[in-house]
Amino acid sequence: MEHLSTDEREELRAALYAEKDSLEEELASYGKKVGGDWQGTAAGFEEEEADDVDAADKMEELTVNVPLVEELESRHKEIVAALARMEDGTYGLTESGDPIDVKRLRANPAATTLV
Numbered sequence: 001m002e003h004l005s006t007d008e009r010e011e012l013r014a015a016l017y018a019e020k021d022s023l024e025e026e027l028a029s030y031g032k033k034v035g036g037d038w039q040g041t042a043a044g045f046e047e048e049e050a051d052d053v054d055a056a057d058k059m060e061e062l063t064v065n066v067p068l069v070e071e072l073e074s075r076h077k078e079i080v081a082a083l084a085r086m087e088d089g090t091y092g093l094t095e096s097g098d099p100i101d102v103k104r105l106r107a108n109p110a111a112t113t114l115v
Helices: 006-030 052-088 102-107
Strands: 031-034 037-040
Touching (some): 006 031
């Protein structure tokens, strides 16, 4: 992380936390947390359906929400891992220890590879 200035690190930390908060809001909108993982849900899906059309609508919503939640959760895990790397001093470096350019990190604060 020596290749990043203190201001750059703080800017990137703030970006990571902002994205983490945003992802958690989205995840809560489309799913629910079960244990340590998120699962896609349909609003009111647990309720007994009085109407076949309502049940079909909720099933369709569920088929959309499950992959969406999986994608959001994957990005959330990348952000959490990047924040952990900030804490352990390996943020902004590839697995082989090469520094990642600050421009790349600004574009994708969770980046772990070079372009």
